[in-house]
Amino acid sequence: MGDAPPPPLMVAHDSQKHARPSPHGAEANAAGRKPKGSVTQQFLGVFQYSRRAVELVWTSSKLLTILIAALTLIAGLMPAAGAWIGREIVDAVVAASAAVSAGAEPAFTLVLGWVALEGGVMVVLAASQKGLSVCQSLLRAMLGHRVNVMILEKALTLQLVHFEDSEFYDKLTQARREASSRPLSLVNRTFGLVQNAISLTSYAILLLAFSPWAVLVLVLGGLPAFLVETKFSGEAFRLFRWRSPETRKQMYLETVLAREDYAKEVKLYGLGPLLLQRYREIFSLVFAEDRGLTLRRGFWSFTLGLLGTGAFYGAYAWIAVETVRGHISLGEMTMYLLVFRQGQSAVAASLSAIGGMYEDNLYLSNLYEYLDQPVGSEPGVELVGPKPGDGVRFEGVSFTYPGATMPAIDNVTLHLVPGQSLALVGENGSGKTTLIKLLTRLYEPSEGRITLDGLELSAWDPAKLRARVGVIFQDFARYQMLLGENVGAGDVEYFDDEARWREASQLGMADTFVTDMPDGYRTQLGRWFKDGRELSGGQWQKVALSRAFMRTAADILVLDEPTAAMDAEAEATVFEHVRNLTADRMAILISHRFSTVRSADHIVVLDHGKIIEEGAHEQLMANDKRYARLFTLQAEGYR
Template sequence: MKRIAFFYTQALQAVSLVWNTSRGLFLGLIVATIAAGALPAWAAWVGQHIVDAVVAAIQARSQTGSAPLWPVLRYVLLEAGVLTLLAAMQRALSVQQSLLRVQLGQKVNMLILEKAQQLSLVQFEDSEFYDRLVRIRRDASTRPLSLIMKSLGLVQNLIQLASFAVLLVHFSPWVLLLLVAGALPVFVSEAHFSGNAFRLFSRRAPESRQQNYIESLLSQEGNIKEVKIFGFAPLLLQRYRDTYTRLYAEDRRLTLRRDGWGFVLGLFGTAAFYGAYAWVAIDTVRGLASLGQMTMYLALFRQGQSAISSGLTAISGLYEDGLYLSNLHDYLAHPVAPRTGTLTQGARPGDGLRCENVGFTYPGSTEPALRNIDLHLAPGASLALVGENGSGKTTMIKLLTRLYLPDQGRILLDGTDLNDWDEDALRRRIGVIFQDFIRYQLPVGENLGVGDVQAFNDETRWRAAASQGAAAEFIERLEHGYATQLGRWFAGGQELSGGQWQKIALSRAYMRRDADILVLDEPTAALDAAAEAEVFEHFRKHARGRMTLLISHRFSSVRNADEILVLDHGRILERGNHQALMDLGGRYAHLFDLQARGYR
């Protein structure tokens, strides 16, 4: 009963999904399915009359010397028409299925991607959740349509069986039970192994994702140079082979068991068919059935057994597809943090950015990444975060930009909690460059335009942002200027140096000319000293009157900040301006002296 309820629930969800994708194609599939299910019985009935008409004509010829041809020809023409109509319905099924596959794949992928935009960054960083997302995306274009087609195929088989039953009942109702009983063992086997197959593929999603990652390391231009230099390829290839060998062994074991049992249990169906075959043959010899009826019954036995086997196999396949759809709907129903914020202005405009006893712990971790953080960044002021790797600097930025929500304390902008701000209004006030910024395989102008999608195609804004980010000079030297395709993924693409990419990313942050909060995470890590000096000269001009937050391991970059926070294991260890921290002689002074020695 649980499986029946499961089938019913998933079938309703699949029907709703397909109905919302294309009502016309769905209705067309239903019509073609009904017709394709009813026509084979009609063809078998006509076939019986052809044989009987031929036998009657032969008898008439032996008795009278002439044979009437029209009774034979009219049934031949009728069968030709029925089979032509059946072929048309099968072609209609194929065409509509192909069209619906494309539309449904797009629909499901859009649902998955739209849902992904509602999820938090923490959920994307959860490996278990990410594995589920990979599994769902992998089968998004095939599983929903597969469930629908198997459901319609089941309906078609039931219509066939119902129409066959009308004809077979004249021979014996027990024949139907015999054919069904012969097909049941195969159904039980298929249902069992379909569940095993789904659980197997679900369990090994992390290994499949690891294989995909190895493929990217061995085939993408951004990775291949380091892999070649380090001679890492043989080790990666061996790991890829080992993973494949292990997965193949599981597939092989499942396949052999599934098909082995399928063959053995299929013998029951074969025995049932030939039992019915012998039954009707004997009745024909005894004169209880005509030759035409025997021909029809044999055709109905064969097609009926095939319809029963196909229907039962479809049911087992429905279970596997239903498991996928249940995962899809669980994902789409995954709870997201409600967008409760509606404010576009703070309670105290001009108050700036505040953290009050802020703490954050990553899911699954017992050690807080940040704890007891208090700070105030006023308009026009600059704040720098320094500390060793893992001290919590980037986590702090993700909290301030509301990519993460604090576990304790609160973060205020203009006197209002970040959670109470409208998300779009909040993001428009922030210009940010992350250390791991994206190198978009897009033209130069669009690489800049993503910084403010409202000005995505505004060339005037591109040029202004590129000038502020010190990128204009090298962009204008490119063959096609702002129309130059960047990266090597697409034809005509041009690769940039690391420093040039960093200037592109910095310019991208300047696209948000209305942003009054500038967040820079290692903005000059790939730049030489001259370029760094140029960038910060532009930065100081652009940052006037704005709140600026800077992370950098280069102390020459942070020494001019109004306030410097030294983080250590998620806590504020020291705070003050450069001179005050040097006079303190603590961690900051020690790190500054270590770096300064390299320039002496």
């Protein structure tokens, strides 16, 4: 074919990739998000996705979300309750020891009662923590599936032009990586923040009895580590978005090196070591960036974390001195030290949760930017046209691929009526396949319009329009499914109908080799799954032809190089089937074999997207121009 743009994912060797600009400057903003407003506004702005994430988790499982909330509340209250009971235990032990020293009866019952109560609190705490773990694990699986389904559902609504855009592939890659885990992570952090807030409130109440300054020291001690973690979370995210093309190149190289459809050429041409070296180079580049970030993050986290440690031991000394002075009891000292240590952990966990929520929101922005991707105009709703039997009209149609400077189709006008066959002829890149993609609404014209039965294609209901078209492209899909399902894919309503498989396979001549398959139409094709069988190129092409013939209700049959892998006799048989089927239908043929093209009712010769000749075979031969010259050259080759 050659008239479609190159695939969006190209593995070109970039000898200058080590000299790329840093992701921390303006280039990073171009690849990621351009900062606007103050630092505070930027920080708070990314939390816009929190509400959507919570809604997503809630709709995934209301029961599990409620259970997590309840268990979070319990887990938040138990540590402070344990610390308070610990104080009572120590004071009860001190009082009992004093009673023994005074020769009185010690209050063992009181001591043991407090111990039993603390044991019960610890059991409840352990149960709530284990329950949280179980609920989060179940919700993680459900949410991961839900997000992946949302991503795939969105993919079904996108136009072909999106999938031919490398920047879109970056966005899709970013959305799929970590997107399934980030919503639950965000909600878990939110619940964790609530849990720590509850714990901190209870700790603060206990510490206020000692000194309000102790509460202030507790809070301020964790701020430095929080600030450094937040800074590096943002930096890690910018790095993540900046290197999406490298990630895709690695994924592509893995596919080339480990897939059966590439294995033959990789081995025969000795490409393995070369491609593996490129894979290593990409890893080295990515790892160097990760290593630098990790080392900086670790150094500053440790250095500023020492401030929090210093704050704790300063408070430790303060409490110890107050105990020695007799201002607080031994039990109170034990409680305050425990509360301060646990409080410091809760402050650190709270600030870490906020930083983590910030990071989660950054990654969720990828998911929601993908899900919010515009999909173009609203689909039409019409089921019939105002002029039944008018057929297909191209009226001044032009189309230019995004990013291209020259149109692939330039001012094309033609008319195809029922009962007529049309052949498209031209060199690779002349626009033949692009014309078919416009007819099937895989692309929208840049200029002009295309009508069916007098109604513009954009006004047709997409499902109804595509039900009227049976098409096989040269680069047809080879599904790793059952042989019959590969045929049935041509009409989803009869996807599992074996009788229809057989009828279509007879027309597409796939039935000639199905009898040789171990399980007939139930044979697994491809090598990805157990007992899969591989077909030859010609056999696959017959399967694809049969797929096109599945649409018995279609009145437009499009065959784009459908017999390139077949011999001349098989090709003649296929087109005989096509002629028999087009008594009241329209057929569009693309072929490089002029023995096939000459039988069409109308022939259009394309060059660089423009129609340069059209007419019947005899008329074009009499004109003695491009068509006649190509036909003569090919005919001489068979003499």
